[in-house]
Structures are given as C-alpha cells and as structure tokens.
Amino acid sequence: MTVELLVNVTPQETRVAVVENGVLQEVFIERARRRGLVGNIYQGIVSRVLPGMQAAFVDIGLDRAAFLHASDIFVIGGDDNAELTLPGDENIARLLQEGQEVLVQVIKDPLGTKGARLTTHITIPSRYLVFMPETTNVGVSQRIEDEQERQRLREIVLRERDTEQPGGFILRTAAEGVDEESIASDLHFLQRLWASISEQMDAARPAQIVHEDLPLVLRVLRDISDTEVEKLRIDSRETFQRVDRFVRQFTPELLNKLEYYPGERPIFDLYSIDDEIQKSLERKVQLKSGGHLVIDQTEAMTTIDVNTGAYVGHRNLEETIFKTNLEAAQAIVRQLRLRNLGGIIIVDFIDMQTEEHKRQVLRALEKHVERDHTNCHISEITSLGLVQMTRKRTRESLEHILCEPCPVCGGRASLKTAETVCYEIFREILREARQFDAQQLLVLAAQEVVDLLLDEESTSLAELEAFIDKPIKFQVEALYTQEQFDVVLL
Numbered sequence: 001m002t003v004e005l006l007v008n009v010t011p012q013e014t015r016v017a018v019v020e021n022g023v024l025q026e027v028f029i030e031r032a033r034r035r036g037l038v039g040n041i042y043q044g045i046v047s048r049v050l051p052g053m054q055a056a057f058v059d060i061g062l063d064r065a066a067f068l069h070a071s072d073i074f075v076i077g078g079d080d081n082a083e084l085t086l087p088g089d090e091n092i093a094r095l096l097q098e099g100q101e102v103l104v105q106v107i108k109d110p111l112g113t114k115g116a117r118l119t120t121h122i123t124i125p126s127r128y129l130v131f132m133p134e135t136t137n138v139g140v141s142q143r144i145e146d147e148q149e150r151q152r153l154r155e156i157v158l159r160e161r162d163t164e165q166p167g168g169f170i171l172r173t174a175a176e177g178v179d180e181e182s183i184a185s186d187l188h189f190l191q192r193l194w195a196s197i198s199e200q201m202d203a204a205r206p207a208q209i210v211h212e213d214l215p216l217v218l219r220v221l222r223d224i225s226d227t228e229v230e231k232l233r234i235d236s237r238e239t240f241q242r243v244d245r246f247v248r249q250f251t252p253e254l255l256n257k258l259e260y261y262p263g264e265r266p267i268f269d270l271y272s273i274d275d276e277i278q279k280s281l282e283r284k285v286q287l288k289s290g291g292h293l294v295i296d297q298t299e300a301m302t303t304i305d306v307n308t309g310a311y312v313g314h315r316n317l318e319e320t321i322f323k324t325n326l327e328a329a330q331a332i333v334r335q336l337r338l339r340n341l342g343g344i345i346i347v348d349f350i351d352m353q354t355e356e357h358k359r360q361v362l363r364a365l366e367k368h369v370e371r372d373h374t375n376c377h378i379s380e381i382t383s384l385g386l387v388q389m390t391r392k393r394t395r396e397s398l399e400h401i402l403c404e405p406c407p408v409c410g411g412r413a414s415l416k417t418a419e420t421v422c423y424e425i426f427r428e429i430l431r432e433a434r435q436f437d438a439q440q441l442l443v444l445a446a447q448e449v450v451d452l453l454l455d456e457e458s459t460s461l462a463e464l465e466a467f468i469d470k471p472i473k474f475q476v477e478a479l480y481t482q483e484q485f486d487v488v489l490l
Helices: 147-160 180-203 216-223 237-250 252-257 267-271 273-280 317-339 355-369 398-402 418-435 447-454 458-468
Strands: 003-009 013-020 023-031 041-050 055-059 066-069 101-108 117-119 129-132 138-140 168-171 208-211 229-234 258-260 284-286 292-297 301-307 343-348 376-381 386-391 441-445 472-476 485-489
Touching: 003 216, 003 237, 003 267, 013 216, 013 267, 023 216, 023 273, 023 317, 023 398, 066 101, 129 180, 138 147, 147 168, 147 180, 168 180, 180 208, 216 237, 229 237, 229 252, 237 252, 237 258, 252 258, 267 273, 273 317, 273 398, 292 317, 301 317, 317 355, 317 398, 355 376, 355 386, 418 441, 418 447, 418 458, 418 485, 441 447, 447 458, 447 472, 458 472
Parallel strands: 003 229, 066 117, 138 168, 229 258, 301 343, 441 472
Antiparallel strands: 003 013, 013 023, 041 055, 041 101, 041 208, 055 066, 101 117, 129 168, 284 292, 292 301, 343 386, 376 386, 441 485
C-alpha cells in the first residue's frame, strides 16, 4: 500500500488529499473563514446548567454556546488522582454553577444547528505522545500488541518525564519501534507547551481561546503514520517552507518524502481529485461491476443501499449477489472516509441466502475498515440483512462543508411536479375569485407550469374560466422556480 499526500493551498482554503495506490481515499478541507475547532482549548464560562440533561452550556466566544455533558467532566478524587465517574442520578449542579469559569477543550466541531461539544479532560497530542495534564497515568495504544515493546515505551516515559510537573501520557501507535531520544524529545516538547498554556490560562479572560491546534497540513502530518507515506507534495512555497521546518523538528523521517510542486497543472488534477470530490457529493455511487450504492445522509443517521444494477454475473443469482456485496463492502468504507460520514450508519446489503457468504461480506467490511483512522464499530448482519455500524464523528461531513440546503426545495431534495403546481394554481384562483371582485386574473409562474396549463390542462382551464366568469391570463417569470407562482387581481 503506497500513500501519497497532495496539499493544495490558496489564501481562502487548504485542501489535503490522501491517495492510496492512486485512488483518492480521504480529503480534508479547512477554510480561512471557518477553521475547525477540534483540539482548541478555551477559558469558558458556564452560561446555563441543565440538571435534567446532566449537561451545561458554556460560552467560549462562539456564535452558539458549546455543550458540556456530565460524562465529559473530569474530576480528580483523593490523593491517587483517580478519575471519578458521575453517577447517573447525581446533579451536575454539584460540579458546575452559572457564571463559573472552566477550562475546556473542543472534541467535536459545531454540526448543523448543534454547538461545539466540549470536555474538561484536556489532551494535547504530538507525534508520538498524548499529554494529559490532569492525570499521572502512562498508557500505551492498544494497537501496539507486543508486550515487550509496550513495556519499553512505558519505561522511557517514566524515566524522561518531569516528576515536578504533573501530567500523564499515552503512547500513540506511531511510537512503536521509535528510539528513546525521539520519544524523550516529544515528551519534553509537550511539557514545555503545557507550561506555556498554563501561563496563558492565568492571563486569559472568560470566553477566550487559550491554545489553538495546529493548522490542517501539520495536523495531518502529526496524525498519519510516516511509514505509510511515500510522498508529500505541496503546491505552495510558503506552506512548503513551514512544513519543512515542522518536519525537520518533529518528523525528520519524512524529510526525503517532502516535495514542492511548482507545476502549472493544478496539483489535484494529478489524480482527478476534483472529479472524485464532485462524485462524492452525488447520491448514487457506481460500482465497477455495474452495481451501485445509494447513500442518503440524514440528521439521525446515514443509510447505504446496495443494488446489483446492471451486473448480471456469470453463474447464478446467489453468486451475482455475493460478488456485488463484496465489491460494495470496499466501496462503502471508501465512501465513509471520503465523505467523512459519522454517527449511525445502516448498510442494506442485497439479501444473501448462504451463511458463509454473509460471514465473508462482514469480514471484508471489517478488513477494509482497518484502513480507516477514525474509530468504527461494526455489528453482525441482522435478520433483515442490515449491517449496523458507527463511525466517530468529530468534524462536519464533506457535504456539509461544501454544500448548503437547496433553496428551491428547502432541503427536501425533491420538487413539486408542474402538474401539482397547476392544481394549486386552480385552487388559488377559485379562492381569490370568491373573496375579491376583479375584472380578470393574471397568473405569474415558471415556463414549465405555464406550458402545461395552456396545453394539457387547457380544457380544465377553460372550464374554470367559465365557472368564475372571469378571463385568466398568464405570464412566464424566468426567475421563478417550478414551485413558485402568484395570482394577481386586475
């Protein structure tokens, strides 16, 4: 598996594409006017406590108050610095009061009408470590399975950390096999950074930012495994120089993979990235075999329907269904990553009769999910043939970043037919004729509606004119949508 990162930078936005074996798998977009907030630390002020919801709203200086749930409040208990879990029936008012200042960190960006999600459990990630100022524990990523390596890494942190400065650490997956000097350098950097943040906390005013996370390009470099990346191309000299300094300091193993791209051809054209982004905004996804997926993103969940489409197979129906579902499993995971879909996801595979086929499709789905850096959980196939899964949601989906609700259909993704609008116009004409005394009526409507009224509905129109005993005229309004019309009394 070869991974290439393409970075496209303009004054308005930064885009990072993750290309695996020549195929776009993920795209990250950060706009100057709307930067992501995840990882930022704020000196918040509690604006409202909701005991019934076990939550509080916290003002951190944004347009909407952020949300802090009781389960995200970190409490230190006794001398052992143990984290206390809030009992479900305990009143959150015991921990927070209105007007209280509290240090919080954003764990989820504002999504739709919801404000940002907060925690008081502060974590500061670096290349190999995550620093947790409220604890003294040293943990190791579960993805590092070798017990000797886990113990080696834990001993390095215990030796190197400053015992006079409180704080715990988690060793990230990227730390596996890394030498002691690199981990120690990372550790000391985090302790210096926390000391700096602590000074800013003392001077910060309520609802003010204390620490801002790295910009998009540096975050991706920090979080992605360097062993996977074969090449990192950047089309902005200024950004390239900034990344070069960052790589020399924190990830020198990436230095020979860093490349400035000065070509006249847009960097995203190298792998048709913009075309792939456009396809990811469509509801229907074609499969190579001829089958297709239908993806519907709603407020509550995302549903994915698998169809054989034009694929007829070569043996029998069951084999055709099995092959389509196997191909769909890989395509589904790619679409989840590419569209950044999170929350509850329901996949409706084509019904399979053979239990072994069901197990293989589920295993294929689990195998492809392993490539996803975002936490996912997959359940068994239900009696209805549905697969329920969850994917951690931390930022807005690609559709929410790039699109907005349709002003024509009001976000319904459908329009009233011209026939439906014609009948609405008939009812409105009757209503107006009965209420007001007018010599004639003028209908303003879209071209499609007027054409239908004067053609297929001409008989009904003549009967209506005779019934109200008033002439009806029509005027095409080019700027009207198909659903818009006005009935004017003359």
